[in-house]
Amino acid sequence: MPYNIAMTSDFFYPQPGGVESHIYQLATKLRDRGHKVIIITHSYQTRHGVRYLTNGLKVYYVPFFVIYRESTFPTVFSFFPIFRNIIIRENIEIVHGHASMSSLCHEAILHARTMGLRTCFTDHSLFGFSDAGSILANKLLKFTLSDVDHVICVSHTCKENTVLRAALDPSMVSVIPNAVVAENFQPDPNAASKTHITIVVISRLFYNKGTDLLVAAIPRICELHPSVHFIIAGSGPKAIDLEQMLEEHMLQDRVSMVGPVRHEEVRDVMVRGHIYLHPSLTEAFGTVLVEAASCGLYVVCTRVGGIPEVLPSHMTVFARPEEDDLVNATSRAIKEIRMGRVRTDKFHEQVKSMYSWTDVAERTERVYEGICRGERVGLMERLKRYYGCGVWAGKLFVLCVVVDYLIWVLLEFLFPRSNIDIARGWPRKAVGTGERSTRRDRSRRREGVLVEEENARN
Template identity: 45%
Template structure:
């Protein structure tokens, strides 16, 4: 506790287009990291756009304040990139909450990039976490990479979830490798536990949990399902997730029947464990992946894992806990058949031994402490919001894109000065902080209430109550 009191307390603003009630790895990462930082004594707020009738200011578990800004989405849950129109609103929130560090998440999030850029114009520090991998050849990747290079030209520090992700970010965004750290995702092993009684004895269930989109390799799944269902009558498939590729799986379901292939649709993260424990084998067909926390959750729940060997996936698990395949139908089918034979012959690893091996590998206590090191580092950096110092950083982005960004930054600077005249910072009320003692008390209350083996491992790291928080992800205080 003394070390916790001595550490520098930061006011962190998490920004992303992707947050609750949207469901996904980025959303869960932001929520869990925010809860850990709150428990460590920092102040954390989250900025995102409206989701349906969820708008305005909401308070989630332990006083996590979420701003659902009145900005409509443009494409794929992201807002229209302008870098200009959101300046008054974001400036007001930064000043009202006394933000010191703006932490953007996901390369796809327009709001994250705009908030980080405005933070630098206001003299605040910015950190970016990249959760994805991109190629270099197709048109969409070229556009995204150029946009990312412009956004990260003036960021203080970047975080990647794997070493492959770091190399990818350094190359495509032209970022100095000294400004990029690797901090993997984390897993709550208190939630993801084997439950052998939930699995059928006379059947083998293959579970797939992912967004149903192209980069998740959904196009490979129909041929795999048809082959396995034809050759192994005792094997069924359970697929959780939703997306534009759902229709091709519905066609396969019509062929093999509802009993052989169940499509669950979007599954809230709080219900993922309940789906995993029904399965014997977890199948991941991603074509690109920076980390893939889903395979960690599957192994921790006692499932065999068959996955493509793309991106950062080979870094994630020891080789004896995963069967890696090339991203082709033939290779994935062969590895899946090998896993099925292990189940039929009783030669698979014991689920509880798999859980014991996984539970101490990816801990939220480690992730939050390493993230704090990044925050402390950028907090001590000497940086200036003056145009003469910021503009040269964009010259390396190219003749056209660089000069265009320099024009936008100059315009942003002028609009910020106008906002300072029209709405002086002295006229903006400071938001009251959520009582820190109440947040800690809430954590301790949950730990005591769940002190039946679900929460707590005897560690003094401060990570004990996080499993309780993850199960309350959808219980927000309105």
């Protein structure tokens, strides 16, 4: 049975990244399976209002103030009027939020539950438990997930982390990993240099991505291996540290910094290398590792978070998140490549058989089916759930929910649903026979369209 789904997050195109790619690919495959999917995110510099992507995916770029790393300023209630208008216009049944640090995601789930909609949340990150930022983020997550229908995590490590942070029942958390469009990451044996080993790094240049480790390790690797060159792609506040390191050690001729690259250009950068280096300090999954292996690169990465779950051992060399171990692991990988012990030419087909967005969409669809079969929860039951979140936090959460409910009642009175135009939907794709869903099951009445031939067929 097809559903009308709204995916909500602060993180979406044109910004590149793993969460952004995940939302786009999942939405595309769900549309291929006959579902209606829209994206709700904040406006970017050149994108405002409603846009249609090339495959017909509809995106609402809502004008909200961005405060840090593309996260909007949390207002709790000011998003409700426009969110309600979008939900009614598009006949949305399921709201699917992405990313723990997305304010729009948390607010959308709160408002959706107030409106009686089904909700789902996907966590893409790992967080600690001791520093002030993590404590606040965990309390916010507990608030949101106290009244969500189901949670999806991208790795088993991520699931354990989320269950502990939000005090969840593990049975309501599923693990559905990221995937890769293998056809977009074909290897090219002729693109890489035949005279020297090239190590590729594609990452946001932030502390949590291990940029400080990279700054410390590159001079030592270059000193140990005179024929090794680096290509570094990405942007961020740590880029200045890399540039200063190149100046200090005079490595400009061996380290090329190409700056930010669009997702469609990632493959062209990767195929120029032999090894992919990923020094991250924390990672829930690491889609870029799958993309690198698909391009035929030998992967050197830190053994943190969900990274050990991503690729089999013959494709990777693991290191502790320490300078010495990272240098040693990279040296081992360079030696393996030089001696021809690693069959990187086999990686692409192996990755293609392991990861598929179609499989991710099918598993997500089963989550939707499960939450739509569940019983609906009334306001008093919701308040009980929030009240149990803490001595002081519980009372604050209850107050937020009550105010949200009163705002909803006021909006229903001031702006009746009957006065909101229903948006015409993009034509749904016919569902393949292997998915066993007929055109009749696609239920066009959700779009406000009456299909007379259905009666004749019945």
